[in-house]
Amino acid sequence: MTQNTKSTHITAVGENVFADLGFxxxxxxxxQAKSKRIISEKxxxxxxxxxxxxxxxxEKKLKQHDAAIILxxxxxxxxxxxxxxxxKFTIDSLVDMLARTGKRVELAIR
Known part of the structure; x- marks a missing residue:
């Protein structure tokens, strides 16, 4: 079975993908505004x-090698x-690294 992997349309950088989807x-x-706000917050x-x-x-005056071991x-x-x-990182992975330092992450929702 052959799959068609050729793109039929690519939204240009700076264009609105939602308009291209037919909205x-x-x-x-x-x-698009809502999407940009969510991305900005993350x-x-x-x-x-x-x-x-x-x-x-x-603060700990760590070399990157030593920090890598701890994290x-x-x-x-x-x-x-x-x-x-x-x-390159998810929020979850960063929270995990902070936990390895002994720090706690607290969430506040407004």
């Missing part, structure tokens, strides 16, 4: 968690944390 212009704009959470991990590494990740992953490469 009305008004609904597509609303969905990135802010990740950046906050990464900042806390970076501060912990600095249960590789040295290059520590570098990714320090340089806030948010797309």
């Amino acid at each position: 009305s212009p008004k609904e597509a704009a609303a969905l 990135l802010a959470i990740k950046e906050s968690l990464m900042a806390e991990l970076s501060s912990w590494i600095d 249960g990740i590789t040295r290059p992953r520590v570098s990714d944390v320090v340089h806030k490469k948010t797309v």
